[in-house]
Amino acid sequence: MDGERSGDVERRGDVERRRRPVGPLVRRILRYTLLVVAAVVVAFPIYITVVNALLSPQQIAARPPTLFPVHPQWGAFRSAFTLGNLGIFLRNSLLVTVAITVAEVATSALAGYAFAFIRFPFSRTVFVLFLATLMIPMEVTLVPNRETIVALGWFNSFPALIVPFLASGFGTFLFRQSFRGVPRDLHDAARLDGYGHWRFLTRVVLPLNRPAIGAFTVFAFLGAWNQYLWPLIVTETNGVRTVQIGLRQLQALSINQTNVIFAGTVLAALPIFVILIVFQKQLVRGLTAGAVKG
Amino acid sequence: MADRVPVSAPVSGDRTPGRPAGPGRFGRLGRSLREAVLGYLFILPALAVFAVFVFYPLVKTVILGFYRTPPFPNLPSRFVGLSQYRSVISSTAFLESLWRTVLFVVFTVPIGLVLGLGLAVLANQRLGGIQIFRTIFSSTVATSVAVASVIFYTLLNPEVGLFSYWLGHQGGAGILNNPTLALPAVSVVTIWQNLGFTFILMSAALQGVPDELLEAARIDGSSQWHRFWRVTLPLLSPTVFFAVVVGTIGAFQAFGQIDLLTQGGPNNHTDVLIYYLYQQAFLFNDTGVAAVLSVVLFVILLILTFVQFRFFERRVFYGR
Numbered sequence: 001m002d003g004e005r006s007g008d009v010e011r012r013g014d015v016e017r018r019r020r021p022v023g024p025l026v027r028r029i030l031r032y033t034l035l036v037v038a039a040v041v042v043a044f045p046i047y048i049t050v051v052n053a054l055l056s057p058q059q060i061a062a063r064p065p066t067l068f069p070v071h072p073q074w075g076a077f078r079s080a081f082t083l084g085n086l087g088i089f090l091r092n093s094l095l096v097t098v099a100i101t102v103a104e105v106a107t108s109a110l111a112g113y114a115f116a117f118i119r120f121p122f123s124r125t126v127f128v129l130f131l132a133t134l135m136i137p138m139e140v141t142l143v144p145n146r147e148t149i150v151a152l153g154w155f156n157s158f159p160a161l162i163v164p165f166l167a168s169g170f171g172t173f174l175f176r177q178s179f180r181g182v183p184r185d186l187h188d189a190a191r192l193d194g195y196g197h198w199r200f201l202t203r204v205v206l207p208l209n210r211p212a213i214g215a216f217t218v219f220a221f222l223g224a225w226n227q228y229l230w231p232l233i234v235t236e237t238n239g240v241r242t243v244q245i246g247l248r249q250l251q252a253l254s255i256n257q258t259n260v261i262f263a264g265t266v267l268a269a270l271p272i273f274v275i276l277i278v279f280q281k282q283l284v285r286g287l288t289a290g291a292v293k294g
Numbered sequence: 295m296a297d298r299v300p301v302s303a304p305v306s307g308d309r310t311p312g313r314p315a316g317p318g319r320f321g322r323l324g325r326s327l328r329e330a331v332l333g334y335l336f337i338l339p340a341l342a343v344f345a346v347f348v349f350y351p352l353v354k355t356v357i358l359g360f361y362r363t364p365p366f367p368n369l370p371s372r373f374v375g376l377s378q379y380r381s382v383i384s385s386t387a388f389l390e391s392l393w394r395t396v397l398f399v400v401f402t403v404p405i406g407l408v409l410g411l412g413l414a415v416l417a418n419q420r421l422g423g424i425q426i427f428r429t430i431f432s433s434t435v436a437t438s439v440a441v442a443s444v445i446f447y448t449l450l451n452p453e454v455g456l457f458s459y460w461l462g463h464q465g466g467a468g469i470l471n472n473p474t475l476a477l478p479a480v481s482v483v484t485i486w487q488n489l490g491f492t493f494i495l496m497s498a499a500l501q502g503v504p505d506e507l508l509e510a511a512r513i514d515g516s517s518q519w520h521r522f523w524r525v526t527l528p529l530l531s532p533t534v535f536f537a538v539v540v541g542t543i544g545a546f547q548a549f550g551q552i553d554l555l556t557q558g559g560p561n562n563h564t565d566v567l568i569y570y571l572y573q574q575a576f577l578f579n580d581t582g583v584a585a586v587l588s589v590v591l592f593v594i595l596l597i598l599t600f601v602q603f604r605f606f607e608r609r610v611f612y613g614r
Contacts (some may be wrong), residue, residue: 031419038416039430042489046433048456049445061454107340119326120333126341133348135599139349139547140592141567143575144583148346164347167340197332207365226438228550229568233576244440248554251444255454262448265441272436276429283435287491288498 089246112175133169219286358585410492437488439550499533
């Protein structure tokens with residue numbers, strides 16, 4: 001396989017043709033075959049999930065298996081809402097995720113700005129502390145954190161799901177790096193124009209750093225939506241549980257309702273699929289930020 | 295822009311910007327104080343959250359490890375110093391869970407990486423409709439751990455699961471209840487769920503390989519295979535390394551798939567470190583043991599993160 005890209009298409013094409021005059025069609029067919037096989041293998045679990053959501057439980061259990069819904073039945077989606085409480089779970093997830101995302105972006109932007117533009121004592125030390133949070137994942141502080149939540153009277157409530165994630169070391173770091181790219185001249189000019197830090201942040205820095213903010217927003221949304229362990233241990237009733245935990249209950253449905261299970265997973269994954277399609281660029285940037293920026 | 299020439303007059307009401315007319319030591323001091331206060335105001339929200347939910351609980355976890363949890367609730371826990379750390383770390387249950395975690399890393403990280411890289415190379419071609427394939431290859435990024443696990447759990451159901459049928463395991467206890475196959479099955483789900491991310495990562499890295507280098511190698515007459523091994527792969531090595539470390543860290547934190555697919559079973563065969571910790575903490579309420587396990591997990595992740603940081607320093611150096 002060639003590691004070629006879309007740039008220099010003409011020139012590349014010429015070189016290609018001169019060096020390998022034989023069998024371009026065969027090569028093309030071979031490449032497409034490989035691509036299609038890989039795509040089928042990767043996408044099959046998703047495909048069969050959607051198909052099964054549209055079949056009856058009897059059709060799902062039938063052998064040989066039904067691989068295409070000739071007469072799709074949409075009832076499973078309705079059952080996912082009634083039997084599986086998906087409506088409540090999705091609403092809770094949306095609420096928690098939006099709250100976390102907005103707050104993380106805001107607190108990270110403020111802190112990132114402070115580290116990039118404001119001189120205050122011990123800023124280096126505090127910045128190292130912020131970086132240190134990257135090495136302390138939630139998984140290693142579960143016990144005392146749950147005790148804190150209980151002590152605050154937040155057990156089984158939305159604050160328990162939201163408040164511990166109102167800040168992000170990664171976001172702060174990302175924004176600091178990105179904000180530092182704003183030319184110093186611009187900063188001086190803004191000061192001379194009477195801009196305080198707040199106005200400089202909101203009118204100059206944030207608009208100039210839209211790509212970084214977009215990337216982190218999508219990244220934060222994804223992370224918050226997919227949380228599993230923490231919501232599991234600080235909630236106990238459906239009124240506040242998120243859709244990931246809702247899936248755990250859905251999975252326990254009997255094998256006579258497998259179509260409902262599949263429909264539920266489709267519904268739980270749908271919002272992120274939409275994001276993947278609409279914000280592909282930001283998503284890619286967000287996911288690779290750690291690797292590329294270092 | 296207006297570096298020296300002020301474009302507009304200071305907005306009324308705002309504090310006078312720019313340099314003060316005289317030397318004005320007092321004014322400068324006042325301004326730097328204001329600046330310091332503002333700086334702390336800006337970082338305060340994040341710092342407060344970190345203090346309460348990251349730093350305090352980390353210290354608390356270490357301390358909890360010094361106290362043995364009483365066998366019955368409502369009795370006071372007893373200070374035992376380091377002895378609980380010693381006993382937990384040398385216990386068979388811990389060592390076995392650590393070994394299973396290492397196995398899980400070995401099962402998931404290298405295979406996931408090779409598959410992700412393979413897909414990235416495959417999709418890095420100039421062909422019509424390639425964008426569709428790229429979207430499909432990154433699609434599993436949209437499935438959460440829970441979504442992926444529930445899908446595979448149902449497809450692996452011994453009675454109605456399609457994969458059970460295809461793999462010849464219909465009827466009986468099922469693959470997830472098979473002591474030999476349970477951990478590999480959980481690994482496959484994990485690899486699949488991570489594939490989209492690995493693909494995206496590797497694609498981004500592949501696109502960073504300069505065309506000129508490949509072109510030069512091509513003109514020198516090296517084969518495609520040779521070009522991949524001698525030019526592309528060495529240039530990808532930083533990203534490959536990043537993916538290995540991040541994948542390993544992720545594998546040590548993998549909880550959802552265990553909880554949904556096997557709950558540590560059958561007979562503890564998928565009881566990895568994080569799941570063992572969860573059981574001790576929230577099913578058996580043994581805070582002391584759970585705290586020790588947390589500290590061990592923290593140390594492991596810390597070492598991995600340091601490896602990653604060191605490597606980044608080196609890469610920056612080489613990059614210049």
